[in-house]
Amino acid sequence: NAGVMQNPRHLVRRRGQEARLRCSPVKGHSHVYWYRQLPEEGLKFMVYLQKENIIDESGMPKERFSAEFPKEGPSILRIQQVVRGDSAAYFCASSPLGTPGLDGTQYFGPGTRLLVL
């Protein structure tokens, strides 16, 4: 039973390029969350998605950032025209739907470390 998969694990981009981060949730999970973690800081919520729907994107910057979770395939976090301040670890988590007693449990992937030069 594979856990949450994220790729790439490391991504280097130059300023102005686009970064695409992929997340495959645990099989059967229909809830996906994206978090950003700056060095020496805690996780900051970015966006919460269900299949084909963005439920809460209140933590995501209004410009340059977008996320999707299509009916088929992984969830994608897309950062356009990256800047150095986007350098961080981006974690994806998934959770099951309606599991009694397990509300709020999120299973995290290993993260993608983005470095913007």
Place this chain on the structure above:
Amino acid sequence: LAKTTQPISMDSYEGQEVNITCSHNNIATNDYITWYQQFPSQGPRFIIQGYKTKVTNEVASLFIPADRKSSTLSLPRVSLSDTAVYYCLVGASNTNAGKSTFGDGTTLTVKP
């Protein structure tokens, strides 16, 4: 969303019991309390979850008082490998308020 407050850091020695307390004064009725552990360069890992009173599993116990405004993660007989950041998370995932709030975490350092 309930904001959480934890100590920034704690030190302990091998074999001791460690208790990390998290304050969440604004916890909502349908919120669960979940604790995660994070090692450097890894994603957080689920430790334990509870709603009220006491929960125990093979790695930790979670104590939640009746008013649910705080919770305490108890790690029995810690070892060096328990050195990590521990996050208290309050929220519910089965509603439109799917976002849960991570605090800044507690860095636990276990010394020999």
